[in-house]
Every structure is written in structure tokens, then in C-alpha cells.
Amino acid sequence: MAHRSNGVSALSRAVQVLDTFSPDAPTQTLKEISQRSALPTSTAHRVVGDLVDNGLLERLADRTYRVGNRLWELGSRTxxxxxxxxxxxxxxxxxxxxxxxxxxxxxxxxxxxxxxxxxxxxxxxxxxxxxxxxxxxxxxxxxxxxxxxxxxxxxxxxxxxxxxxxxxxxxxxxxxxxxxxxxxxxxxxxxxxxxxxxxxxxxxxxxxxxxxxxxxxxxxxxxxxxxxxxxxxxxxxxxxxxxxxxxxxxxLPPEHPDARPGGSFRQMVRSSEQSMEFLAHHDGFSQAE
Amino acid sequence: MAHRSNGVSALSRAVQVLDTFSPDAPTQTLKEISQRSALPTSTAHRVVGDLVDNGLLERLADRTYRVGNRLWELGSRTxxxxxxxxxxxxxxxxxxxxxxxxxxxxxxxxxxxxxxxxxxxxxxxxxxxxxxxxxxxxxxxxxxxxxxxxxxxxxxxxxxxxxxxxxxxxxxxxxxxxxxxxxxxxxxxxxxxxxxxxxxxxxxxxxxxxxxxxxxxxxxxxxxxxxxxxxxxxxxxxxxxxxxxxxxxxxLPPEHPDARPGGSFRQMVRSSEQSMEFLAHHDGFSQAE
Missing domain, CATH: 3.30.450.40 (GAF domain)
Incomplete structure (x- = not known):
């Protein structure tokens, strides 16, 4: 498979780096990330750079890093x-x-x-x-x-x-x-x-x-x-x-009499009844322009 | 930089695939993912496989895909x-x-x-x-x-x-x-x-x-x-x-008299007062064994 070195994909290494962050270590230096990820320093640096480029990590003014809101956004679609x-x-x-x-x-x-x-x-x-x-x-x-x-x-x-x-x-x-x-x-x-x-x-x-x-x-x-x-x-x-x-x-299929309102949004959203009616008629509305 | 083809990193392509999921399209077929990501079919297939291997996508019994809870977990550290x-x-x-x-x-x-x-x-x-x-x-x-x-x-x-x-x-x-x-x-x-x-x-x-x-x-x-x-x-x-x-x-530094209780967890957790006291003395507790 392409884009692998030593049998580990670039994505696996990105997950390895992200996984060094925890609720009691939400902000880390590059050195801490590198140590906790058990990746070679040069690899950790490169992966962190790639994560920052994609908004999945954020670099702060004091040169520490934290998980980017973009990752939360992508994970909110579960x-x-x-x-x-x-x-x-x-x-x-x-x-x-x-x-x-x-x-x-x-x-x-x-x-x-x-x-x-x-x-x-x-x-x-x-x-x-x-x-x-x-x-x-x-x-x-x-x-x-x-x-x-x-x-x-x-x-x-x-x-x-x-x-x-x-x-x-x-x-x-x-x-x-x-x-x-x-x-x-x-x-x-x-x-x-x-x-x-x-x-x-x-x-x-x-x-x-x-x-x-x-x-x-x-x-x-x-x-x-x-x-x-x-x-x-x-x-x-x-x-x-x-x-x-x-x-x-x-x-249930949206047309089923027992189906909850909200069309294709039902599985991810529970809002007021009027909001669900509105959303049901606006599929694709959630996409940023 | 390593692991890039056409100047786009493997991680960027993974984000491109994840970004095809939305609150009104939480479950998709491989064909839909491929079309919405605008990636060549073979590339989309490979990226989806890599995401599944890392738990960031889940393949369901009906052969559709949804965003994996693992991605939500990583994103919860923001x-x-x-x-x-x-x-x-x-x-x-x-x-x-x-x-x-x-x-x-x-x-x-x-x-x-x-x-x-x-x-x-x-x-x-x-x-x-x-x-x-x-x-x-x-x-x-x-x-x-x-x-x-x-x-x-x-x-x-x-x-x-x-x-x-x-x-x-x-x-x-x-x-x-x-x-x-x-x-x-x-x-x-x-x-x-x-x-x-x-x-x-x-x-x-x-x-x-x-x-x-x-x-x-x-x-x-x-x-x-x-x-x-x-x-x-x-x-x-x-x-x-x-x-x-x-x-x-x-x-504020944890030792500051105005700092909220909870030690290194304060920035990510707000629980009962007794829970914050407990967490403050259990740094590292959140790590799964």
C-alpha cells in the first residue's frame, strides 16, 4: 500500500500524535508530544506540522500545541x-x-x-x-x-x-x-x-x-x-x-408514519419541533458555502 | 516532504474524506464518499480503508460507512x-x-x-x-x-x-x-x-x-x-x-489562590466540587490502561 513506511500509514502516525493529548494534558510542547508518542523526534515534528496544516492541531503563541477545533468538528458527525x-x-x-x-x-x-x-x-x-x-x-x-x-x-x-x-x-x-x-x-x-x-x-x-x-x-x-x-x-x-x-x-424510513420529524437530520439532531420541520425541508443546509 | 503525492499529504486526503460526512449525511456508501470527496475512486477506496483501520470510520453491516467514535474521542480533547x-x-x-x-x-x-x-x-x-x-x-x-x-x-x-x-x-x-x-x-x-x-x-x-x-x-x-x-x-x-x-x-497556575480546583483537568472538565478535588490528585487517571 502506498504512503506507508515501516508498514505504518501516515494516518496511524497522526492518530498516535493526537492520542498523546488527554483531558489532563490538553496543551503540550513539541518535545512532550514527541516523547509521549514514542515516535522519532523528526517524525513527530513532521506529523505535527502536517496536523497543524490541516487544522487538526493548533500552535499557540507560547509555542505549545493543542487539539484543533477542526478535529472536534469532524468528530461531531458521529x-x-x-x-x-x-x-x-x-x-x-x-x-x-x-x-x-x-x-x-x-x-x-x-x-x-x-x-x-x-x-x-x-x-x-x-x-x-x-x-x-x-x-x-x-x-x-x-x-x-x-x-x-x-x-x-x-x-x-x-x-x-x-x-x-x-x-x-x-x-x-x-x-x-x-x-x-x-x-x-x-x-x-x-x-x-x-x-x-x-x-x-x-x-x-x-x-x-x-x-x-x-x-x-x-x-x-x-x-x-x-x-x-x-x-x-x-x-x-x-x-x-x-x-x-x-x-x-x-x-425508520422518513416516510414511515412513526418516523421522527427532521428528515435526514434525525439521526444527528434533536431540536425544537419547528426546527426539525424546517431542517427536514433543507437537506444540504448544514454545508458551509 | 515525505508521504505526499501531487503535493497533497495523506492526512489532507483523509480530512477530505471525513469532510464528506455531515449532519444530514451521517452514513454514506463508498460511491457517495468518492463522489463527494472529488478524489479518484481508487484513492478514495484506499483512504477509506486506512480510516477504517484506524477506527476513524466504521463500516456497517449494510456496507455503508459512518464516522467512528474514535474520531469523536480524539476531538473531545479540544x-x-x-x-x-x-x-x-x-x-x-x-x-x-x-x-x-x-x-x-x-x-x-x-x-x-x-x-x-x-x-x-x-x-x-x-x-x-x-x-x-x-x-x-x-x-x-x-x-x-x-x-x-x-x-x-x-x-x-x-x-x-x-x-x-x-x-x-x-x-x-x-x-x-x-x-x-x-x-x-x-x-x-x-x-x-x-x-x-x-x-x-x-x-x-x-x-x-x-x-x-x-x-x-x-x-x-x-x-x-x-x-x-x-x-x-x-x-x-x-x-x-x-x-x-x-x-x-x-x-491561572494551579497554585494561585483564585485558580479553580481540578489541577491539570480544570481546562477540560467541570464536575462536582468533590470530583474536581479527586481529579486534582489523580493526574494521569484519564489514561486507559
Whole structure:
């Protein structure tokens, strides 16, 4: 294949450089990028230059770099993250209005859970979730939900990677993991008590997509105080069901009587009813001139 | 420079392919991608394969493609989009709770305005804003705000590109644009009446960043009914000021007495107070193992 050196494509190296940026290292010097990417300095310099030329990195006045808004723009066209978030958001808000701690939407990224959005009350308990951040699937209730309904060999691969519990309350063994996953499949929700922090408890339910496959999880993080989770689990399962219903209606043909309004925008946008009507008649409107 | 053919880098071609996806075309066939990218078919095929290998595109069961969640993840590390949104969100919610129509956060993307987030009431007026969508700066109140405080030659370049008003109420001439921009700089907010749709009116105020440079705009879209904008403009300017104050505190050295809590996460994350304290002591926590 063209444009490869040592079997690695130019694009792979660009991803390697972009991946050195993280929520706790949003700005880096060229030297830091080079070190964290494990690329030779001259290669790192060239890749950074190419990324800057394409607006995917921005060079600041103090000669540090940060991820460019252009990359965010291109990534905003993901039905699996931004589209799901748009469709789910009214229900996430509905849960948060009741729970008043943390309510969040998560998706699976291979063996990790990826945080798509999070609403947090100012006085809420400790929650390690960061938008765009990851945790190993087995370390949170949302991850456990995604793992319980995984249709691949994720469980085996997680056991190979090692469970590495963060606290003494985390999942310690294969048998414990298998038991927890069976219970989640039976109950339709997961509870994680102190897996990531002793004072916090996660509760999460699966969100099914148009093909009845689990495409995400809606979860809350609340105090780990032993209180009954029945009310919250019903609230979450109800919200998850409504998100699933809306997803289904966004993926029906636009002319179907149950289809949501908004034409070809439905899978990515949830705005007011009048706005959706307007958009439905303006396909191509979103293209900058 | 290596890895270029015809002076175009492999990365540029990848961006060209990704840019064919839009909020109203989130899923495409290989043929559609190839046609919209204006790349030769064989090149488009190769670039798509490379993007799939890196998780930046996903191939679906029906052989169509969509933007991969991995691209969203990499793009979530933008202080200028996601970081700004996290810091601004409580104030966006505060404005929306009062206005109950549309409240949104926007940033500049050269000569366009880019929508970072939007809250919409179900019964709100028509608003063409889509998350990740663009409009020419001169077509909305938020764009006018960003143009009024632009520190480059954006006004001249917009006049070269052509004003192309969407409605008869839009800005029609150089002299009108110059007058509007002068008024915005004097008033500290912009009003656009029916620029994009006759029933809608936009009102927006500038958000200043740590260097006192305008880094975004907070705006509302409300009915174009001629009512007094004084109250809303004060609400927006107050919210913008509070976002600016918080941005400043997120960019102070962590040990400064006025710095916001959260250590190296402050510029990208706004969670509960206990969560920020926790994160401050867990730099590197966000890295997947």
C-alpha cells in the first residue's frame, strides 16, 4: 500500500500524535508530544506540522500545541456518539432532575467505556467520569452493562488483560465477573458499589439501538450509602427504553408514519419541533458555502 | 516532504474524506464518499480503508460507512470546543432556564460560526443551529459578535466571499455590515432579526478567554416579535462575563489562590466540587490502561 513506511500509514502516525493529548494534558510542547508518542523526534515534528496544516492541531503563541477545533468538528458527525447524545439528552436531563447527583451517557470502546456526556450537580459525590475519558469496562456499572450485553469475546479478552480492581470493592475474580454479568442480564441493570471510589456507587441500564443491539448505557453516580436502588433502577430503565424508542424512530424510513420529524437530520439532531420541520425541508443546509 | 503525492499529504486526503460526512449525511456508501470527496475512486477506496483501520470510520453491516467514535474521542480533547463547553455549561443552562427557547455556545471557524452546543425547548421557534454545524459569520448574531471582535482581516475576506443574505432582513451591503459591527462593539452584544428565518431573532454576546481575546459567543434564538431585547442582552452579557471569569481561573497556575480546583483537568472538565478535588490528585487517571 502506498504512503506507508515501516508498514505504518501516515494516518496511524497522526492518530498516535493526537492520542498523546488527554483531558489532563490538553496543551503540550513539541518535545512532550514527541516523547509521549514514542515516535522519532523528526517524525513527530513532521506529523505535527502536517496536523497543524490541516487544522487538526493548533500552535499557540507560547509555542505549545493543542487539539484543533477542526478535529472536534469532524468528530461531531458521529451517529454513535453525538447523534446518540442528541437523541438521549432530554431523558438524561429528566433523570438528573430526579437524582441530582451525576447522570451520564456512555458507549463501548473495545474493552473500555467511553464517557459521551455527563451532568453533575455542584455538590455531587466523587465521580471520575470525564467527557471523552475512558475506564476499563469492568470498573464501572455502565461498563459492566456494556460487557454483559457484548456480542463478542470481550469477557475473555478482559480476563486476559487482567481485572486490576481499583478498590477492594471492585471485581476480583473470573467467577465474580461471570456472576455479576449473569445478574445484570437477568435484572436489566448493573450496580457497582465503590468500584472506583469508596464513597460512590454507580447504577446503569443498557440503551438498545435500532437493531436491538445495546449501543450505550445510561447511568448515575450516587452516594454509596446502601440505600435501596429499586427506584433509581426503574427510572434508568424507563429512560433507556424511551431513548431506544426514539432511536428506532430516527432510523425508520422518513416516510414511515412513526418516523421522527427532521428528515435526514434525525439521526444527528434533536431540536425544537419547528426546527426539525424546517431542517427536514433543507437537506444540504448544514454545508458551509 | 515525505508521504505526499501531487503535493497533497495523506492526512489532507483523509480530512477530505471525513469532510464528506455531515449532519444530514451521517452514513454514506463508498460511491457517495468518492463522489463527494472529488478524489479518484481508487484513492478514495484506499483512504477509506486506512480510516477504517484506524477506527476513524466504521463500516456497517449494510456496507455503508459512518464516522467512528474514535474520531469523536480524539476531538473531545479540544480546550477550544469541549473545554469551553464544560466551563460554560452551567451558565448556558442558567440562560436557557430563563429564556426557554434556544440557548447556544458558538466559536469561530475562520469565516464561519461553528455550533458547539445548543439547548432547545421542545416548543421553541425555528433555529437552524446543529451541533458541529456551520453558518457564514454574517448570517447570525453569534457570528456577527465573533466578526466584530475578530483581530484579523475577516471582514475584508467576508466581503470578498460575498454577503449572500439568506433573507431580505439579512445584511445586504458593506456599509450595513460596517455599521452593524460598530454598533456591536459599542453595545457589547448583537441582535439579528430574521437573518436566517423570518420568524426568528438571535441575540448574542462575546465570551472572552484568558488572554482577553474573544474565544466564543453565547446566544439565544427567540421569536422575532419586536419585543425589547434589553433584559435578554443583560442576561447574556452577565453569563458571558461569568464564563470569562471561570476561564481565567482555569488558566491561572494551579497554585494561585483564585485558580479553580481540578489541577491539570480544570481546562477540560467541570464536575462536582468533590470530583474536581479527586481529579486534582489523580493526574494521569484519564489514561486507559
Amino acid at each position: 451517529p454513535g456518539a453525538v447523534g446518540l447524545r442528541e437523541i438521549a439528552m432530554p431523558y438524561i436531563h429528566g433523570v438528573q432532575a430526579r437524582v441530582r447527583q451525576h447522570t451520564q451517557l456512555l458507549i463501548r470502546a473495545d474493552l473500555d467505556v467511553l464517557v459521551v456526556d455527563r451532568l453533575s450537580a455542584r455538590d455531587a459525590i466523587v465521580n471520575a467520569s470525564i467527557i471523552g475519558g475512558r475506564h476499563p469496562l469492568q470498573h464501572s456499572s455502565s461498563g459492566i452493562v456494556l460487557l454483559a450485553f457484548a456480542q463478542d469475546d470481550a469477557v475473555e479478552r478482559i480476563l486476559e488483560r487482567g481485572l486490576k480492581p481499583v478498590t477492594a470493592s471492585g471485581i476480583q475474580s473470573r467467577s465474580e465477573l461471570v456472576e455479576v454479568l449473569a445478574r445484570v442480564r437477568h435484572d436489566g441493570f448493573a450496580v457497582s458499589e465503590g468500584y472506583l471510589h469508596p464513597t460512590s456507587r454507580g447504577i446503569a441500564a443498557p440503551v438498545r439501538g435500532a437493531q436491538d443491539v445495546v449501543v450505550g448505557a445510561i447511568g448515575v453516580v450516587v452516594p454509596n450509602n446502601g440505600s435501596d436502588v429499586a427506584e433509581i433502577s426503574v427510572l434508568l430503565r424507563h429512560a433507556a427504553q424511551r431513548i431506544s424508542d426514539d432511536l428506532l424512530r430516527c432510523y | 480546550p477550544g470546543a469541549v473545554g469551553l463547553r464544560e466551563i460554560a455549561m452551567p451558565y448556558i443552562h442558567g440562560v436557557q432556564a430563563r429564556v426557554r427557547q434556544h440557548t447556544q455556545l458558538l466559536i469561530r471557524a475562520d469565516l464561519d460560526v461553528l455550533v458547539v452546543d445548543r439547548l432547545s425547548a421542545r416548543d421553541a421557534i425555528v433555529n437552524a443551529s446543529i451541533i458541529g454545524g456551520r453558518h457564514p459569520l454574517q448570517h447570525s448574531s453569534s457570528g456577527i459578535v465573533l466578526l466584530a471582535f475578530a483581530q484579523d482581516d475577516a471582514v475584508e475576506r467576508i466581503l470578498e466571499r460575498g454577503l449572500k443574505p439568506v433573507t431580505a432582513s439579512g445584511i445586504q451591503s458593506r456599509s450595513e455590515l460596517v455599521e452593524v459591527l460598530a454598533r456591536v462593539r459599542h453595545d457589547g452584544f448583537a441582535v439579528s432579526e430574521g437573518y436566517l428565518h423570518p420568524t426568528s431573532r438571535g441575540i448574542a454576546a462575546p465570551v472572552r478567554g484568558a488572554q482577553d481575546v474573544v474565544v466564543g459567543a453565547i446566544g439565544v434564538v427567540v421569536p422575532n416579535n419586536g419585543s425589547d431585547v434589553a433584559e435578554i442582552s443583560v442576561l447574556l452579557r452577565h453569563a458571558a462575563q461569568r464564563i470569562s471569569d471561570d476561564l481565567l481561573r482555569c488558566y
